[in-house]
Amino acid sequence: MTDAEIRHWRAEFPILETCTYLVSHSLGAMPRKAAVYLQEFADMWSTRGVRAWHEGWWEAGRETGNLLAPILGVQTNTISMHQNVTVAQGIIASCFTYQGPRRKIVMSELEFPSNHYLFEGFRRYGAEIVYVPSADQIRLDLQRFLDAIDDRTVLVPLSLVLFKSASITDVRAVVEKAHRVGAHVIVDAYQGAGAVPMDLESWQADFAVGGSVKWLCGGPGVGYLYVRPDLAATLEPGLIGWAAHAAPFEFAGGAPRYAGAPERFQSGTPNVPSLYSAKAGYEIVAAIGVPAIRDRSLRLTRRIIDAAQAAGYRLNTPTSDAERGGSVVLDVPDGASIAYELIRRGVIVDFRPGAGIRMAPHFYNTEAEIDHAMTTLAEIVGSSA
Numbered sequence: 287m288t289d290a291e292i293r294h295w296r297a298e299f300p301i302l303e304t305c306t307y308l309v310s311h312s313l314g315a316m317p318r319k320a321a322v323y324l325q326e327f328a329d330m331w332s333t334r335g336v337r338a339w340h341e342g343w344w345e346a347g348r349e350t351g352n353l354l355a356p357i358l359g360v361q362t363n364t365i366s367m368h369q370n371v372t373v374a375q376g377i378i379a380s381c382f383t384y385q386g387p388r389r390k391i392v393m394s395e396l397e398f399p400s401n402h403y404l405f406e407g408f409r410r411y412g413a414e415i416v417y418v419p420s421a422d423q424i425r426l427d428l429q430r431f432l433d434a435i436d437d438r439t440v441l442v443p444l445s446l447v448l449f450k451s452a453s454i455t456d457v458r459a460v461v462e463k464a465h466r467v468g469a470h471v472i473v474d475a476y477q478g479a480g481a482v483p484m485d486l487e488s489w490q491a492d493f494a495v496g497g498s499v500k501w502l503c504g505g506p507g508v509g510y511l512y513v514r515p516d517l518a519a520t521l522e523p524g525l526i527g528w529a530a531h532a533a534p535f536e537f538a539g540g541a542p543r544y545a546g547a548p549e550r551f552q553s554g555t556p557n558v559p560s561l562y563s564a565k566a567g568y569e570i571v572a573a574i575g576v577p578a579i580r581d582r583s584l585r586l587t588r589r590i591i592d593a594a595q596a597a598g599y600r601l602n603t604p605t606s607d608a609e610r611g612g613s614v615v616l617d618v619p620d621g622a623s624i625a626y627e628l629i630r631r632g633v634i635v636d637f638r639p640g641a642g643i644r645m646a647p648h649f650y651n652t653e654a655e656i657d658h659a660m661t662t663l664a665e666i667v668g669s670s671a
């Protein structure tokens with residue numbers, strides 16, 4: 287990206303004028319246009335009332351999913367939209383049974399807690415949960431992980447980028463092993479989508495889930511669910527609602543007649559206002575292109591790493607570019623209160639117990655902001671030593 291492009295995009299994100307915003311792994315900055323789209327939604331509701339369902343609202347999920355398709359590297363009409371990752375994974379989990387010999391769900395101990403909590407709930411239906419430990423608490427222990435996947439495994443939920451360390455996992459290797467033994471892989475793309483190029487289709491991922499609040503700058507309320515097209519046609523999710531029916535407006539009772547993909551994975555009434563607000567961020571990410579964002583991200587995270595190493599801070603993020611997602615995790619003594627002080631001084635970051643201070647530059651951040659953040663951090667660490 288050129289300096290002019292960066293200036294152009296910065297102007298689209300009002301919060302950047304007020305602070306040093308380095309927390310896009312948690313909540314990406316709001317694009318100015320999100321407010322325009324939300325106003326459009328309100329105007330539709332106010333002027334068209336119930337007619338709005340047939341004038342755009344009913345199709346909003348499919349259209350928003352299609353905006354995401356190139357970002358995830360999948361075909362159009364393969365993505366359904368949901369409230370969040372938990373709901374999307376719940377729908378996937380409801381496609382399978384857990385009583386027969388194939389009942390194991392294999393996950394890393396480093397997965398985001400929602401993923402653990404959701405699948406823990408499936409123990410009551412017979413699922414066996416296997417947590418694969420990580421020796422360094424930063425990376426997936428790949429061989430150990432692959433060895434845990436066997437012909438008793440039904441599902442393998444796996445984050446593309448681990449939330450605590452920003453370590454990138456080897457999705458291809460996991461899919462290859464899972465398919466060899468008849469298991470399915472769910473890629474949690476949340477910490478990657480919009481920051482790390484993705485080619486889910488050529489990786490042959492069975493499912494992918496994620497949400498909008500982070501690198502996609504789409505705000506809360508929208509998660510996505512991708513299902514491999516050939517698989518989608520064969521699955522009958524249990525956790526569905528009327529929007530998954532082939533003819534929802536017939537309001538037929540009894541067993542559902544499933545719609546084709548992606549609607550057959552829908553639950554009930556779509557979350558229309560969030561679909562409107564989310565698309566502003568998706569459009570910007572798609573317009574810039576993830577490879578250009580990744581290029582910029584690697585430069586900015588490298589700058590943080592160089593400053594951190596010069597200052598002697600411990601890094602809980604892989605330092606090699608190929609292994610690192612969009613954030614850097616710095617482990618400094620008393621990290622929680624140092625993060626709090628950074629935020630008080632207008633450098634917005636976050637802190638995760640057992641990991642450290644997470645800093646996440648996005649395409650709209652500048653080198654000067656990184657330098658300001660690292661100088662401020664050094665001042666705080668110095669004064670608290």
Ligand SMILES: Cc1ncc(COP(=O)(O)O)c(C=O)c1O
Pocket residue numbers: 369370371372373398400445447448449474476477496497509
């Ligand atoms: C990898 C990953 N998965 C899932 C989530 C959140 O899931 P949900 O959309 O259910 O809140 C996060 C949020 O921080 C995350 O980092």
